[in-house]
Amino acid sequence: MKISVIGAGFVGATTAQRIWEKNLGDVFLHDIIEGMPQGKALDMMESAPLLRVESKIVGTNLFEDCANSDIYVITSGxxxxxxxSREDLLNRNAEIASGVAENIARFSKNPIVIVVSNPVDVLTYLVALKTKLPKNRVMGMAGVLDSARFRYFIASELGIAPQEVQAMVLGGHGDEMVPLPRFSTVSGVSIEHFLSNEKIEQLIKRTRDGGAEIVQLLKKGSAYYAPSAAILEMVESIVKDQKRLLPCSAWCEGQYGITGQYVGVPVVLGKNGIEKILELPLREDELLALQQSARHVASNIKKLNLS
Structure with a gap:
């Protein structure tokens, strides 16, 4: 497999490292800043004898070097x-994502594209439009990260191992995300049996503010360890055709009453990208919250004046 990570900042470089160390394929790390991707890639390759990694990682400023990649991960922006807010980044990152999408369309035939740059749901729509790829081959990373944060907060509150917790967070990646306590469990048992409604609402709020909390603590920059781990989970499911059930920003065509829209929903992720969207039996209030989240994403897409 050839996997290209576009953007060699904190998220991109850490993502490249995780993918490379897992031996999922040869990784190409691209950035417009001369020397930066080359230096980071060389630093990683010098650890190959110690980590026993057989794949290679190449840093480049030339998009041509990323030609014919099987998977592109867009972290630039x-x-x-x-x-x-994530929406504050809209216009500048839309310009960057548009250029990346045009290069992907120019240099690759039928790749799978994972969009990470914020606002992710809006930019996923833009990248799908610009690349003209089948909608199942373009997706956004958000729900895996949001769900991981929710899982960690639940585990921390209960004092149990994080891997014992499963959670589902749908909707747009931002204040309109829709954590679903009914579908969040501890070893198969709903968290509603362990936590009060008040405490669950506190954890939901912290999940929605998860990225902002880290931004405030760091003062400069934003999260990259958890986002890169979320990207790795998606890439691994595709490369190994694991068919994992993961929440991703996916193109809906009537599912959950949402049409012509990228928004976070549960998908089966395999070698062909998004192989199906699963429709959970949502209550009316949950469904309305998801649809409201989709409308919020749609309102931001309109700001790009794409039509």
Whole structure:
């Protein structure tokens, strides 16, 4: 497999490292800043004898080197700063994502594309439009990260191992995300049996504010360890055709009453990208929250004046 990570900042470089160390394929790390991707790639390759990694990682400033990649991961763009929302990044990152998408269309025939740059649901729509790829081969990373944060907060509150917790967070990646307590479990038992409604609401709020909390603590920059781990989970499911059930920003065509829209929903992720969307039996209030989240994403797409 040839996997290209576009953007060699904190998220991109850490993602490249995780994918490379897992031996999922040869990794190409691209950035427009001369020397940066080459230096980071060389630093990683010098650890290959110690880590016994057989794949290679190459840093480059030339998009041609990423030609014919099986998977592209787009992390390029501006990072959030304290006080900024994901929507504040809209216009600048849309310009960057548009250029990347045009290069993908130029240099690759039928890759799978994972969009990470914020606002992720909007940019996933833009990348799908610009690349003209089948919608199942373009997706956004958000739900895996949001669910991981929710899982960690639940585990921390209960004092149990995080791997014992499963959770599902749907909707757009932002304040309109929709954590689903009914579908969040501890070894198969709903968290509603362990936590009060008040405590669950507190954990939901912290999940929605998860990225902002880290931005505030760091002062400069945003999260990259958890996002890169979430990307790795998606890439591994595709490369190994694991058919994992993961929440991703996916193109809906009537599912959950949402049409012509990228939004976070549960998908089966395999070698062909998004192989199916699963429709959970949502209550009316849950469904309305998901549809409201989709409308919020749609309102931001309109700001790009793409039509």
């Amino acid at each position: 501006l990072a959030r700063q304290p006080g900024m």
